Amino acid sequence: MKIGDKVRFLSEVGGGRVAGFQGKDVVLVEDEDGFQIPTAVADVVVVDDDDYSTRRIVENKMKPAATVADDDSDYDPADRPVTFKAPAEERKGGDMLSAYLAFVPVDVKAITSSRFETYFVNDSNYYMHYVYSVAEGAGWQLRSTGEVEPNTKLFIEEFGRDELGTMERVCVQLVAYKRDKPFLMKPAVDVQLRIDPVKFYKLHTFCENDFFEQPALVLAIIENDKPARPLVIDAKRLKQEMMGKAAADSQPSRPQPKHAGADGKDDPLVVDLHAGELLETTAGMSAADILNYQLETFRNTIRQYEKQKGKKIVFIHGKGEGVLRHALVNELRYRFKSCQYQDASFQEYGYGATQVTIK
Known part of the structure; x- marks a missing residue:
């Protein structure tokens, strides 16, 4: 098999002409559109003489590549092995990272x-x-x-x-x-x-x-x-996003929050319990499944910081029908009795937030 031979694929329909070689075992088959397809030598057959057997292919595979160059009568510089790698395919709109x-x-x-x-x-x-x-x-x-x-x-x-x-x-x-x-x-x-x-x-x-x-x-x-946004975000970032959304909706901006400590060390941790923030998708989940997941996130957060006495955590649960807030209060009364809780600052977080202090 040499460059220019017409070959056909053994395992699928189609074929083309030999454009070069990648080492001893891979042949580059150029189809009618000009694309070069790397294919194992054992998976193609020369068809210019209507010989569909694989005997010639096996013989060529067993013959060392160096012997081709040593044969003065048949050697052609164009027969030298070719190193080829198809360029990476690009698609429209793919220049934005995902x-x-x-x-x-x-x-x-x-x-x-x-x-x-x-x-x-x-x-x-x-x-x-x-x-x-x-x-x-x-x-x-x-x-x-x-x-x-x-x-x-x-x-x-x-x-x-x-x-x-x-x-x-x-x-x-x-x-x-x-x-x-x-x-x-x-x-x-x-x-x-x-x-x-x-x-x-x-x-x-x-x-x-x-x-x-x-x-x-x-x-x-x-x-x-x-x-991607992290699951738990700090208070400053949440305030910026809330204010940015308010401005986009042409609503008056909320006042800048005032936290103790100029360096922000006393800022509370803020956890958004909305399903859209916690879950990639709610497809197939019932309302009970979602509520249980929100409560599990609430419990895990409390347990994570239960040794940090005085730590303040603001849970954003939304106003809605009050189901989630009621469930959180029930957890605080019976499971986390040592924690204190109160409504979080309306000026900073709106009506749908509860502040928990670890004691």
Whole structure:
């Protein structure tokens, strides 16, 4: 087999002409549109003489590449091996960064016992170098690092339910760039995500998506150049967003909040319990499921700070029908009796917020 030979694929319809070679075992087949397709030598057959057997291919595969150059009568400089790699495909609208961390059950039909696969999804025209870590005490443990090509997904690891307890907080850092062409510089991304182990026991957690044929839990790292928001945000950031929204709706801005301590050390921790902030999607969840998830977030937050005496935590629950607030008050009365609570400042958080003080 040499450059210019007409070949046909053995395992599928189609073929083309030999444009070159990648090493001894891969031939570059150029189709009628001019695309060069890397194909194993054993998967094509020369058809210029209507010989469809694989005998000639096997003989060529066993013959060392160096002997081709040693044969003075048949040697042609154009027959030398060619190094070829198809350029990364780009799509319209892909110059805005979007990347996701995805968890896919190995056996979705046995969700209570299935293991899970972790993937990094690059939904953009940029290459991405990522670092994936999980929190371990006060530090971090590296789980994976590597490069992901544009518009592809990369398998990171497989894990079981016994490891869920070590993955409650994960961090993804990434740098985006393009190869062999100019590109717009993108800021480095550093996003921390909360992983709720309880969600991995619920079938509705894993939904249809654009990246996998099977249901998956897909968490945004960055979407349309906007990094994902953390689950728990500080008071200053929440106030800025609330005021920005009020300005956009042409409503009077709320007064600037006044906190004790010029350095902000006495600012309360703010946790937004709205379902839209806690969950990627509520598809398939009943009102009771959502309420239980909100209460579990409330309990976990109290337990996390229960040793920090005097710590103030503001829970944003909204006004609504008062169901969530009533449930929170019930928890404080019977489960967390040592905590004090009161309505949070209306000027800062509106009517739908409760402030808890750890005692």
